[in-house]
Amino acid sequence: MQPVRTADPSPERFRQVLGRFATGVGVLTTVVDGLVHGMTANAVTSVSLQPPLVLVCVDRTALMAERVTRAGCFAISFLAADQQALSAWFADPSRPDDARQFAGVPTRVAATGVPVIEDGVGFVDCRLHAVHDGGDHLIVVGRVEALGDGGSNEPLVYYRSGYRRLAGQP
Numbered sequence: 001m002q003p004v005r006t007a008d009p010s011p012e013r014f015r016q017v018l019g020r021f022a023t024g025v026g027v028l029t030t031v032v033d034g035l036v037h038g039m040t041a042n043a044v045t046s047v048s049l050q051p052p053l054v055l056v057c058v059d060r061t062a063l064m065a066e067r068v069t070r071a072g073c074f075a076i077s078f079l080a081a082d083q084q085a086l087s088a089w090f091a092d093p094s095r096p097d098d099a100r101q102f103a104g105v106p107t108r109v110a111a112t113g114v115p116v117i118e119d120g121v122g123f124v125d126c127r128l129h130a131v132h133d134g135g136d137h138l139i140v141v142g143r144v145e146a147l148g149d150g151g152s153n154e155p156l157v158y159y160r161s162g163y164r165r166l167a168g169q170p
């Protein structure tokens with residue numbers, strides 16, 4: 001079967017095609033002025049082994065953009081298949097912008113002082129390494145200071161604007 005080719009790079013078409021690249025789902029967390037903030041993110045990529053670098057792309061209009069660059073550290077918790085509600089919560093613009101954001105969310109504090117969500121499939125804890133221009137997003141690069149597996153081996157998957165599980169998962 002021939003792939004369908006189109007030159008139309010409209011935002012809608014961009015979303016449709018890039019949405020065919022399946023990803024995990026992360027929650028980016030940071031702490032600034034004593035305020036913890038979390039945001040769902042799937043634009044997450046490993047960058048370098050030595051030094052260990054990861055990147056996450058953050059919408060310039062997100063509250064997170066100013067906070068993570070000012071904080072200088074962040075963590076990304078990789079969600080498990082049964083944590084879909086946490087993904088929806090940390091993507092909801094109407095969630096409270098204070099400590100209530102984490103009420104009932106099981107967390108522990110990582111080495112940089114940023115909370116990591118428990119019971120996921122893994123996490124990285126980072127110091128801010130660089131911030132690059134990424135069009136309407138910031139490309140936020142972090143140097144990994146600590147990392148770990150989570151309690152689950154079943155990742156939450158995001159594909160074509162919907163949540164999925166890996167085949168064979170219950």
Ligand SMILES: Cc1cc2nc3c(=O)[nH]c(=O)nc-3n(C[C@H](O)[C@H](O)[C@H](O)COP(=O)(O)O)c2cc1C
Pocket residue numbers: 025038039040041042043044057058059061062063064065087088090091092093158
């Ligand atoms: C599955 C999923 C993945 C997302 N990935 C990103 C992302 O990589 N970068 C981003 O800036 N926003 C992403 N978002 C949207 C943000 O989570 C959402 O706009 C959030 O409310 C921004 O939070 P803030 O403005 O309070 O910081 C994603 C949302 C969902 C549901």
